[in-house]
Amino acid sequence: MAEPELKDKVEELIKDHEVLLFMKGTPEQPRCGFSMRVVGVLDSMGVEYAALDVLPALEPLREATGEIADWRTFPQLYVKGDLLGGCDIVEEMADSGELAEMLGAEATSETAAEAPASAKQDLQQADPQQSPPMQIENS
Amino acid sequence: MAIALNEVRLLIEAALPGAQVEVVDETGTSDHLKATVTAAQFEGLSRIDQHRMVKKACQARFDDGSIHALSITTMTPDG
Numbered sequence: 001m002a003e004p005e006l007k008d009k010v011e012e013l014i015k016d017h018e019v020l021l022f023m024k025g026t027p028e029q030p031r032c033g034f035s036m037r038v039v040g041v042l043d044s045m046g047v048e049y050a051a052l053d054v055l056p057a058l059e060p061l062r063e064a065t066g067e068i069a070d071w072r073t074f075p076q077l078y079v080k081g082d083l084l085g086g087c088d089i090v091e092e093m094a095d096s097g098e099l100a101e102m103l104g105a106e107a108t109s110e111t112a113a114e115a116p117a118s119a120k121q122d123l124q125q126a127d128p129q130q131s132p133p134m135q136i137e138n139s
Numbered sequence: 140m141a142i143a144l145n146e147v148r149l150l151i152e153a154a155l156p157g158a159q160v161e162v163v164d165e166t167g168t169s170d171h172l173k174a175t176v177t178a179a180q181f182e183g184l185s186r187i188d189q190h191r192m193v194k195k196a197c198q199a200r201f202d203d204g205s206i207h208a209l210s211i212t213t214m215t216p217d218g
Contacts, residue, residue: 071191072201093186
């Protein structure tokens, strides 16, 4: 069972950031090869994203994402509130061009008003800069 | 604790009857594995859902630490 408070917080983060990466370490200092590869893909595409270091609360976050997205390993990339995947899927979609299409469409926030009605328009833009790693108290 | 590649393959095949499964050891330590799975069951599913099915098949071996990392590539028979 995930701690309800942490789970709420994680759900909120996912909702509040169009592109959110849960990773081991930080974009500047990844602590896992798979996380590093996802950062590499995102950086090479010039995508704005928020990153959260999971290491300070690894097991509680595993529980939380396990319940939220049925996925317990990191990295995890969320786009518009949904889990896109881990390193394999992100790299595969980057190679096929699907990722650029998906993220590129979002990067142009000016055209958001023209997005299909089905698009979630109430999502806040991700912070202009990568968010500093959020502190999660592992109580 | 390492795991036999064959066991991983059998777990995936049991979860996805008829699937073509190839499992290789990426590091020579038998705990960083790479599975390539071709299954008709993936038809119409998002990649993340396809990966979920493969992971779920091996979940017990993740939980007991036999597998540290499983890299997954999924395909449908049609391409």
